[in-house]
Amino acid sequence: xxxxxxxxxxxxxxxxxxxxxxxxxxxxxxxxxxxxxxxxxxxxxxxxxxxxxxxxxxxxxxxxxxxxxxxxxxxxxxxxxxxxxxxxxxxxxxxxxxxxxxxxxxxxxxxxxxxxxxxxxxxxxxxxxxxxxxxxxxxxxxxxxxxxxxxxxxxxxxxxxxxxxxxxxxxxxxxxxxxxxxxxxxxxxxxxxxxxxxxxxxxxxxxxxxxxxxxxxxxxxxxxxxxxxxxxxxxxxxxxxxxxxxxxxxxxxxxxxxxxxxxxxxxxxxxxxxxxxxxxxxxxxxxxxxxxxxxxxxxxxxxxxxxxxxxxxxx
Amino acid sequence: xxxxxxxxxxxxxxxxxxxxxxxxxxxxxxxxxxxxxxxxxxxxxxxxxxxxxxxxxxxxxxxxxxxxxxxxxxxxxxxxxxxxxxxxxxxxxxxxxxxxxxxxxxxxxxxxxxxxxxxxxxxxxxxxxxxxxxxxxxxxxxxxxxxxxxxxxxxxxxxxxxxxxxxxxxxxxxxxxxxxxxxxxxxxxxxxxxxxxxxxxxxxxxxxxxxxxxxxxxxxxxxxxxxxxxxxxxxxxxxxxxxxxxxxxxxxxxxxxxxxxxxxxxxxxxxxxxxxxxxxxxxxxxxxxxxxxxxxxxxxxxxxxxxxxxxxxxxxxxxx
Ligand SMILES: [Zn+2]
Numbered sequence: 037x038x039x040x041x042x043x044x045x046x047x048x049x050x051x052x053x054x055x056x057x058x059x060x061x062x063x064x065x066x067x068x069x070x071x072x073x074x075x076x077x078x079x080x081x082x083x084x085x086x087x088x089x090x091x092x093x094x095x096x097x098x099x100x101x102x103x104x105x106x107x108x109x110x111x112x113x114x115x116x117x118x119x120x121x122x123x124x125x126x127x128x129x130x131x132x133x134x135x136x137x138x139x140x141x142x143x144x145x146x147x148x149x150x151x152x153x154x155x156x157x158x159x160x161x162x163x164x165x166x167x168x169x170x171x172x173x174x175x176x177x178x179x180x181x182x183x184x185x186x187x188x189x190x191x192x193x194x195x196x197x198x199x200x201x202x203x204x205x206x207x208x209x210x211x212x213x214x215x216x217x218x219x220x221x222x223x224x225x226x227x228x229x230x231x232x233x234x235x236x237x238x239x240x241x242x243x244x245x246x247x248x249x250x251x252x253x254x255x256x257x258x259x260x261x262x263x264x265x266x267x268x269x270x271x272x273x274x275x276x277x278x279x280x281x282x283x284x285x286x287x288x289x290x291x292x293x294x295x296x297x298x299x300x301x302x303x304x305x306x307x308x309x310x311x312x313x314x315x316x317x318x319x320x321x322x323x324x325x326x327x328x329x330x331x332x333x334x335x336x337x338x339x340x341x342x343x344x345x346x347x348x349x350x351x
Numbered sequence: 352x353x354x355x356x357x358x359x360x361x362x363x364x365x366x367x368x369x370x371x372x373x374x375x376x377x378x379x380x381x382x383x384x385x386x387x388x389x390x391x392x393x394x395x396x397x398x399x400x401x402x403x404x405x406x407x408x409x410x411x412x413x414x415x416x417x418x419x420x421x422x423x424x425x426x427x428x429x430x431x432x433x434x435x436x437x438x439x440x441x442x443x444x445x446x447x448x449x450x451x452x453x454x455x456x457x458x459x460x461x462x463x464x465x466x467x468x469x470x471x472x473x474x475x476x477x478x479x480x481x482x483x484x485x486x487x488x489x490x491x492x493x494x495x496x497x498x499x500x501x502x503x504x505x506x507x508x509x510x511x512x513x514x515x516x517x518x519x520x521x522x523x524x525x526x527x528x529x530x531x532x533x534x535x536x537x538x539x540x541x542x543x544x545x546x547x548x549x550x551x552x553x554x555x556x557x558x559x560x561x562x563x564x565x566x567x568x569x570x571x572x573x574x575x576x577x578x579x580x581x582x583x584x585x586x587x588x589x590x591x592x593x594x595x596x597x598x599x600x601x602x603x604x605x606x607x608x609x610x611x612x613x614x615x616x617x618x619x620x621x622x623x624x625x626x627x628x629x630x631x632x633x634x635x636x637x638x639x640x641x642x643x644x645x646x647x648x649x650x651x652x653x654x655x656x657x658x659x660x661x662x663x664x665x666x667x668x669x670x671x
Contacts, residue, residue, distance in 0.1 A: 116665060116666070117665070117666060117667075117668050120609070120665065120668045120669065121598070121599075121600045121609075121669060122669065123598050123599075124598060125585035125586055125594070125595075125598060126585065126586060174665050177665070181662065203553075203575045203576070205575060205576055205581055205584065205585060205599070207575075208574065208575055208598075208599045208600045208601065209573060209574060209575060209599070209600060209601065209605075209606055209609065209611050210609065210611070210664070210665045211575050212553060212554070212557060212574070212575040213557075213611060213661065213664050213665060215529075215530075215533055215554060215557045215561075216533055216536070216537065216557060216561040216661040217661050217662060217664065217665075219530065219533045219534050219537055219561075220537055220658045220661055220662055222534075223534065223537060223538070223658075242554075243553070243554050243557075243575070245526035245530075246514075246525070246526040246527075246529035246530050246533075246554040246557075246558075247529075247530050247533060247554075248530075249526075249530075250524075250526050250527040250530040251530050251531075251534060264521055264526070265514060265516075265520075265521060265525040265526040265529070265554070266514070266516030266517075266520075266521065266525070270516045271516050271517060271518060271521065274515075274516045274517060275517055275518055279518065283518070283521075284521060292522050292523070292524070293524075294524050294527060
């Protein structure tokens with residue numbers, strides 16, 4: 037399948053590099069300090085090639101690597117009322133939003149898409165930690181509801197990648213109300229008899245963990261991801277003692293029975309294909325990278341259709 | 352003895368003076384302080400009214416947390432008959448921050464569940480200040496499921512600073528427990544009504560308050576984060592809690608405008624703690640009213656009503 041690698045990779049890389057590393061060719065690993073060539077890092081899904089540390093990855097980059105041929109169709113998310121509380125702290129909320137949109141090139145903190153993985157049609161949603169800490173407000177709630185409705189409509193599994201510091205405080209009580217709202221969404225998928233798989237990535241904390249991110253049929257985490265309700269600092273202040281090494285990290289949660297698996301990002305796609313196909317009673321998938329879905333589908337890698345979503349350049 | 356809040360200090364002075372005068376008169380029969388004391392009473396009453404007419408959000412937080420405010424236990428004792436506490440999550444422990452069990456409300460058997468903060472040092476510690484651990488939410492899940500199977504309406508009373516941020520709580524899956532409790536609220540085919548009687552603290556409150564109908568006492572609060580927590584994150588200064596309380600829109604009045612709650616239950620002048628009996632009976636009437644609203648709805652309709660309520664939530668701004 038080398039021709040695919042050669043053909044598809046450059047496209048994916050161009051997506052990665054435009055947004056991740058606009059001018060810097062080298063990036064330092066925040067864990068081991070190794071200087072990594074950006075293209076090599078992108079090829080390895082932002083996992084340090086020296087120490088295996090999982091760095092943040094944007095939803096678009098993740099989807100480009102997840103879906104067959106890097107092709108996916110974005111699902112439209114109903115627009116919520118902007119700044120419903122007219123919130124201001126030291127800055128006005130709309131100003132914070134604008135700054136986040138400018139620095140990420142994204143509209144909000146969650147991306148929803150349909151496509152195929154290993155020729156298995158799915159709906160996927162991914163949270164963007166780089167957008168105001170991935171925080172859950174009305175838009176993220178709407179995105180998860182839209183993802184669930186799409187999954188039910190198309191009878192596809194829903195795979196959700198979580199990453200968030202918690203609720204979006206600037207939406208106050210309405211951010212809190214996303215806990216029940218997203219729980220309704222998860223229920224809809226489950227009632228339709230469809231798999232709901234959660235991939236918890238670093239960090240997933242607060243109200244997000246206490247709702248949709250903990251309700252998967254299968255719960256997978258990326259290595260060393262911080263996953264908690266209350267953050268370690270808050271707990272240390274409460275109990276006035278130092279927490280043990282690795283507390284609230286993925287492996288710790290696995291040990292305490294809160295997760296099914298801890299899986300490296302580079303193996304995640306194969307694992308997701310395998311699990312979803314078994315849950316759906318399908319035959320084993322062809323492993324490895326696949327080109328975009330065959331011509332029956334409107335989009336092909338030769339002609340990037342309107343549905344494909346290359347990252348917008350930084351404004 | 353009344354415990355005064357910070358902003359009630361001027362009031363405390365006047366009420367104190369009146370009390371002193373009366374004490375003096377008791378010791379000295381010649382003295383006639385009646386008029387003077389009465390004048391002070393009137394002044395105090397006026398001041399109390401003025402103070403409580405326009406409580407700022409931060410002051411409401413203090414009232415909502417007042418130690419003498421009626422707590423879950425007080426409501427259960429006064430409003431329910433045959434209360435039969437049911438304990439334990441069948442996995443690990445019984446969480447005393449959450450109380451609940453079978454009871455009769457207006458003769459009708461129901462399941463009542465609520466956070467209990469405790470009312471003195473000993474009971475506060477035992478109740479963990481109303482901060483539940485995973486076992487508390489799992490007990491609630493168990494009781495809600497039982498109510499569902501036997502067709503009993505569920506009444507929840509919310510009064511918690513939030514879920515307990517402790518080591519064991521995290522290890523035993525605090526977030527999963529809260530998520531399951533919220534999920535169970537959404538799944539049960541019986542009426543579920545909820546009253547925020549004091550503090551509705553974040554996920555710990557949602558786990559009980561994902562209800563068909565939600566009411567709040569006039570000076571109770573319901574928020575995604577405490578004003579102190581919000582201030583220290585967004586203002587990088589915990590002392591900015593007044594500003595944070597303002598910005599978060601955590602009052603019953605704002606939440607009603609936003610369509611997050613259905614009813615506001617008026618409190619006596621000076622807050623629930625100044626007339627506990629009156630407050631408790633007002634809460635009883637509200638619970639009754641909310642149950643009446645849901646009368647005749649079939650299990651499936653109750654579930655759909657609840658889900659739709661939350662799916663629709665948030666489209667409405669404050670402007671209305
Ligand atoms: Zn490294």
